[in-house]
Amino acid sequence: MSMELTPVLEHLERDQPQALARLFDLLRIPSISTDPAHKADCARAAEWMVADLRSMGFNAATRATAGHPMVLGHMDGPPGAPRILFYGHYDVQPVDPISLWRQPPFEPHLEDGKYGKRIVARGAVDDKGLVMCFLEACRAWRKVHGTLPCGVTVFLEGEEESGSPSFEPFLNSARSELQADICLVSDTGMWDIDTPSITAMLRGLVYMEVTLHGPSRDLHSGGYGGAVPNPCNVLASIIGQMHDSDRRVMLDGFYDAIEPLPASILAEWKQLSFSDGEFLGDIGISHGYGEAGTSTLERIWSRPTLDCNGICGGYTGPGAKTVIGTHASAKLSCRLVPGQDPARVAQSLRDFVTARLPRGCRAEFQNHGQNPALLLRADSPMLRAAAKAMEGIYKRKTVLIGAGGSIPAVGMIKRILGLDSMLVGFGLDDDGAHSPNEKFELRCFANGARSQAAILGAIGALRP
Numbered sequence: 001m002s003m004e005l006t007p008v009l010e011h012l013e014r015d016q017p018q019a020l021a022r023l024f025d026l027l028r029i030p031s032i033s034t035d036p037a038h039k040a041d042c043a044r045a046a047e048w049m050v051a052d053l054r055s056m057g058f059n060a061a062t063r064a065t066a067g068h069p070m071v072l073g074h075m076d077g078p079p080g081a082p083r084i085l086f087y088g089h090y091d092v093q094p095v096d097p098i099s100l101w102r103q104p105p106f107e108p109h110l111e112d113g114k115y116g117k118r119i120v121a122r123g124a125v126d127d128k129g130l131v132m133c134f135l136e137a138c139r140a141w142r143k144v145h146g147t148l149p150c151g152v153t154v155f156l157e158g159e160e161e162s163g164s165p166s167f168e169p170f171l172n173s174a175r176s177e178l179q180a181d182i183c184l185v186s187d188t189g190m191w192d193i194d195t196p197s198i199t200a201m202l203r204g205l206v207y208m209e210v211t212l213h214g215p216s217r218d219l220h221s222g223g224y225g226g227a228v229p230n231p232c233n234v235l236a237s238i239i240g241q242m243h244d245s246d247r248r249v250m251l252d253g254f255y256d257a258i259e260p261l262p263a264s265i266l267a268e269w270k271q272l273s274f275s276d277g278e279f280l281g282d283i284g285i286s287h288g289y290g291e292a293g294t295s296t297l298e299r300i301w302s303r304p305t306l307d308c309n310g311i312c313g314g315y316t317g318p319g320a321k322t323v324i325g326t327h328a329s330a331k332l333s334c335r336l337v338p339g340q341d342p343a344r345v346a347q348s349l350r351d352f353v354t355a356r357l358p359r360g361c362r363a364e365f366q367n368h369g370q371n372p373a374l375l376l377r378a379d380s381p382m383l384r385a386a387a388k389a390m391e392g393i394y395k396r397k398t399v400l401i402g403a404g405g406s407i408p409a410v411g412m413i414k415r416i417l418g419l420d421s422m423l424v425g426f427g428l429d430d431d432g433a434h435s436p437n438e439k440f441e442l443r444c445f446a447n448g449a450r451s452q453a454a455i456l457g458a459i460g461a462l463r464p
C-alpha cells in the first residue's frame, strides 16, 4: 500500500512558520568550521542537528573525528523499501568582509526581494537551508503517516567548508553503517527558480605541477642567450602545443574513451534559456573561447579541458634583469568527463612534456590530485523517480544539469561506499553562498521541502 503524498504536502504548508523558526534557530549558531575560535559553535550545531533528528524519531548521534564531529541519524522505512543516504553539511563559511553585511550574519531575518521574502544569514542556503528542506520533509512524513516511505540515513559533515579532512577516514570507518541504495546530496542549485534540476554530471580533475630544470645556475642572457635551453621558453612552447587551432587538447588518447553525451540531454540543454552574452558579459569577456563546434554549456558541463592555472620562472621582480633562470614551473589541470581515466590522462600529460624536452632540460612532476568524472545514468530508476517527483511539485520538466567542478565528497562516496549520488539542491545563482548577505528564497525553502517530500515518496515506491 503506498502512502499518500498530498497530506504530507498539506502538513508542510501549515507547518511553515515553525519550519522557518527551526531554520532560524540553526542559523543563529556561528558554525564556521575553518576558524578554531568557533570549535564550540560547530559542536553546538552538531548537537542541534542530533536533537532535531531525535525529536522526529531518528536514532541519531554525533561521531567524534580528528576535527569537527559528524552527525549520523537512521530511520527505517517499510520492509523492503530502499534506503537513501542523505548528505549535507552543518558548517558555514567565514563572514568577512563583515562590513558588507547589511545586518549581522548570524541574526537571520527576512528581506524583500524579486521573488518575495528571502531568508538572509550566513548558511541560509549553503547548506543549512538545504539540509532543513530535507529534514522538514522527513518530519512531515513522520507526522502524517507515522513512518517514512523509505529508509533514511542522514549524514551531516562539519568540515565541508574547510576541506573535509575527516571525511575519507570517517567513510572508511563507518562504511557498513552508511550503506544505502542511493546517495542524495543537497548542496547545489537549480537552473532557475521555476525549473526543478538534478545535477547528474560532475567533471573530474587531474592536477599536475611541472618544473623544468635547465642550467645549473642563473645565467646572463647576453653571455649565454641563444646557446642554451631557457626553461621559460621551453615550458611556454610545450604549453603552447597542448591545444590545436580548434582548441582541442593534443595529449595522446585524451578523447579516446569519452562516452558521448546522450542526445536527449543535449537536446534538453538546447532548450534551456542560457545566454552566452550574460554568462560572459558578467566576467568582462565579449566572445566565448573553447573547443570548436561545442556550445558554452557543453564546454563547462560535458567536455574535457586542459588549463594552465599558474606559471612562473626567471626574473619576476620590478624592472629588467637579463637573466636565463635555472628552472620554470607551471600548474596544469584537466577537467575530465565520464570515460576518461585520471591515471591515463596524468601519464599522457607527463609523456607529452617529456617527449618535447630538448636535451639539457629535465622535467619534474608533482601530482596535486586525481579524481574521475561522475555521471548518473539518465535511465537510473532512482533518478527517474526523483525527476518525476519534482515535476509533480513544479509542474515543469526536471532538467538534468552538469557541474563544471568536482565535488570531492561525491567522488569519495562513490569510491568508498560504491554509491551513486544524485545532487538535488534549491539554491539560485544569485544567493551569494560564501558572500556577504547570503540568502535563500522563502519560495525555494518551501518548494525544496515539498520536493524532498515527493522524492522520499517516489523512492519509497521503488523496490530495489
Ligand SMILES: [Zn+2]
Residues within 6 Å of the ligand: 089, 126, 127, 160, 187
Ligand atoms: Zn555547501
